Amino acid sequence: MRLKGTGFGGTTDAKGQFEFKAPAGNYTLVVAHIGFATYEAPLQVNKEGITPLKIVLQERKSNLGEVAVIGKTKAQELEETGYSVESVEMRELQTQSIQINRLLDWTPGVRVRQEAGMGSKYNYSLNGMSGNAITFFIDGVPMSYFGSSYTINNLPVSLIKRIDVYKGVVPADLGSDALGGAINVVTENKNKKYLEASYSYGSFNTHQAVLHGQYTHPTNHFTTRFSGFYTYSDNDYKVWGKGVNYADASTGYNSVDFTKENPAVRFNDHFETYNGKLDVGFVNNKWADQFFISLLASKQEKGIQTGQTMATVYGNLHYKEVFLMPHLSYQKQNLFTKGLYLSLFSGYSDREGTTVDTAMAFYNWKGHTTPHQQGGGEIARNGRSLFTMYENSWINRVNVTYQLPAELKLGFNYLNSRTSRRGKDPYVSPMRVPLIAPQHINTQFAGLSLETRKFDERLYVSAFAKWYDFYTTSNDLEYRMINGESKAVAVPIQNKKSNFGGGMAASYRILSELLVKFSIEQATRLPSPTEALGNGILVVNNPNINPEQSLNVNLGATWGRLSLGGQHGLTVTTSAFYRNTKDQILYNISGRDEGMYINVGSTLGKGVEMEVVYDLGHWLKVNANATYLDIRNNQRLDNGVPNLIYRDRLRNTPYLLGNGGASATIPNVFRKGARLFVYVHGNYLHNFYLNWPSLGSQNKKEIPSQLVFDAGVGYTFAKLPLSLSFDLNNFTNTQAYDNFLLQKPGRAGFLKATYRLTNN
Known part of the structure; x- marks a missing residue:
């Protein structure tokens, strides 16, 4: 009652x-x-x-x-809120060998720009907002604190339940300073005994092994969870064309490009990582739904093949990292009183990353060497270098919701983090070592929200306010006369900024098949540790950097599922967005490769996207989507006069992209209880300029249009806890590029076996 x-x-x-x-x-x-x-x-x-x-x-x-x-999944419930959110369910894909970056690149409005193969740097764009404007979370906690191995692209799909992609406006319960969107990875949280192991092998000598499981005592609910994964790849794929060249004596040492018939091979791009996570605690008790003391550990090594373009080749430069993070988490629904929910997270991370740059020669694309004449080192900044950066972070997060009368829910989220960095390099004189004096950044975020559902849940409204605060202590070197000698002294520089923001999101189901959405937010993004403090290698600290701000507006509608008769159904989703960004934080190159993050002017962005999904009896799904972006430089000079590139499209930024594909889950194939899953997908990117369109000659450099196809098949046996799958990436072997014409891998195949034991 x-x-x-x-x-x-x-x-x-x-x-x-x-x-x-x-x-x-x-x-x-x-x-x-x-x-x-x-x-x-x-x-x-x-x-x-x-x-x-x-x-x-x-x-x-x-x-x-x-x-x-017919019930609603959590993904469906999220998509019916007022936020512009896509929720990607992973159930059918958990046995496949698909990198998360490739999978999310199929999502409307999302563009993933990856520099190379497995483990390489990547950049996400959500409706035109990119880089650090996009914040990644794992179970609601910012992923940036989990080390560079435990990133979204290195996580195996078998560990993930779903991925929520927020474009533009971000709810306050994701406690961080996401400016242009957020991606929240929701991991599997099964309250039962299970053990699962998988192994994948594929092109470029790529190995991926995963082992995870859980044991829960039947009476006191004492629970142990563990997960571990290992990834290795040579990433030795073939490259050719612009920037991939060599000088040969037969040509008088003129530059000669490698061709498709005579390609070069990436030879210093290996990637290896070990990751392990152990949780010990209790579930489903009166005092806690979940309470865990956890330890996350990872180790990685990666070769660095190129600079920002493929014209620079490194043959021995590589990076090593060791990461350790103990943490505690707690969750309880109906704490003390009905309707009160509390979630706590507290963790301390220790990261040690070393960039090894000790080669005494320069390399070309043939792997040939030229003796070094200036003391060694391929980056050639201060000669040879063995720079180690030590980073420590302390992060605390509190999330509280309370169900009020009149169908109102109040929410509060607070996140505080403190990061310190210091450096060491045995090859460099002490006063020239970056971060020789420790530098710190402290950030705070608080969000307060009030939401309700009315009229038999046809109306959803959420209003929220946010507070942002950061404080940095960095250092600059000043030369002073001490005891008659000129000595370098580290002088601390402090920078403190606070800001408020807020917004709302609403949706209304006009008809049973028609849902309309609207959201607006004045958002702020605080500088990251690297942007404020530098990384000691190629990024110099900026003591006076300011937060980035943006006004984000989204308007959208969903029609469906519209019945086409029988088991046929159709869903159409469309949305438009507006972004007005001030003090955008961008990397500014000041030397050969060295640079600093600075605040640059403003940009104005608008765009539309649409997706059409056809399904047959919920076993066959065919989808197509397209996104058009119009993001332009909106900066004027100090006197109000437009600069030379005023109203230009942003350089090196895609503006027209689309995806399409089909997938089918067919039961009882060969045997009752078995299941066959097949998919094929195409990804289109229209050509765009690398530099500002208004500058340069008529022969402007551009990234050409590209259409890349992927396909895969998976089979789950009826009476065996075994699944087999095969995935084929870029099966047409299209030459695909990304940032500054960095060539991505061609055709690649991966075979995977998954063995699963469960006890309900």
Whole structure:
């Protein structure tokens, strides 16, 4: 029984007695039981309670035919809120060998720009906002604190339940300073015993092994979870064309490009990582839904093949990292009182990253060497270098929600982090070592939200306010006369900024098949540790950097699922967006490769996207989507006069992209209980300029249009806990490029076996 329109209610005992607490007032009492007609009557509650009630339910007799019960997944519930969010379910893909970057690149409005193969640097663009404007989370905690191995692209798909992609406006319960969008990875959280192992082998000598499982004691619910994965790849794929050249004596040492028939091979791009995570605690107890003490550890090594373009070749430059993070997490629904939810996270991370640049020669694309004449080192900044950066971070997050009367829910989120960096290099004089004096950045975020669902949940409204604060202590070198000698002294420089923001999101279901959405936010992004403090290698610190700000607006609608007769259905989703960004933080190159993150002017962006999905009986799905972006430089000079590139499209930024594909899940193939999964997908990118369109000659450099196809098949056996899959990336072997004409891998195949044991 319940009080209609409120969250107050309860159940009766065997004698019909019941008890629950509610404020004094007039209500409508609703009593329901399976097999009986629902009873409704006015009820007055005063301070002393209520008068005795005698309620007799009337038996309801009916002849039931076939009943179909259709519920909403968490992904569907998210997509029906007012936020512009795409939720990618991973159930059918968990046994495939697909990198998360490739998978999310199929999502409308998302462009993933990856410099090379497995483990390489990548950059996400959501509706035109890119780089650090996009914040990554894992189970609601910013992923940037988990080390460079435990990133979205290195996580195996088998560990992930779903991925939520927020474009533009971001809810306050994701406690961070996401400016242009956020991606939240939701990991598997099964409350049962299970063990799963998988192994994948494929092109470029790529190996991926995953082992994860859980044990829960049946009485006290003591739980141990563990997950570990290993990834290795030579990444030795073939490259050719612009920038991939060599000088040969037969040509008088003129530059000669490698061709498709005579390609070069990447020879210093290997990637290897070990990752392990252990959780020990309790689940489903009176005092905690979840309580875990955890330890995350990772180790990686990666070769660095090129600079920002393929014209620079490195043959021995590589990076090594060791990462350790103990942390604690706690979750409890109905804590102390009904409707109160609390989630806590606290962790401390220790990262040690070393860039090894000790080669005494320069390399070309043939792997040939030229003796070094200036003391060694391929980056050639200060000669040979063995720079180690030590980074420590402390992060604390609190998330609270409380269900209020009148179908209102109040939420509060607070996140605080403190990061310090210091450096060491045995090949460089002490006062020239970057970060020789420790530097710090402290950030705070607080969000307050109020949301409600009205009119039988047809209307959803959420309003929120956010507060941002950061404080940095960095250092600059000044030369002073000390005891008659000129000595370099580290002078601390402090920078403190605070800002407020806020917004709202709303959706309304006009018809059963038509949902409209609107969201708006004045957002802020705080500088990251690398942007403010530098990384000690090619990024110099900027003591005076400011937060980045943007006004984000989204408007969208979803039609569907529209019945086309029988089991045929159609869903159409469309949206438009507006972005007005100030003090954008961009990397500015000041030397050969060295540079600094600075605030540069403003940009104005608009765009539209549309997706059409056809499904047949929920086993066959065909989809196509397209996105058009119009993002332009909106900066004027100090006197108000437009600069030379005013209203130009942003350089090196895609503006027209699309995806299309089909997937099918076919049951009982070869044997009852077995399942076959197949997919094929195409990804189109229109050509775009590398530099500002208004500058340069008519022969402007551009990244050409490209259409890349992927396909895969997976089979789950009926009586064996075994799945086999095969994935083929870029099966047409199209020459695909990304940032500054960095060539991506061609055709690549991967075979994967997954073995799973469960105990419900």
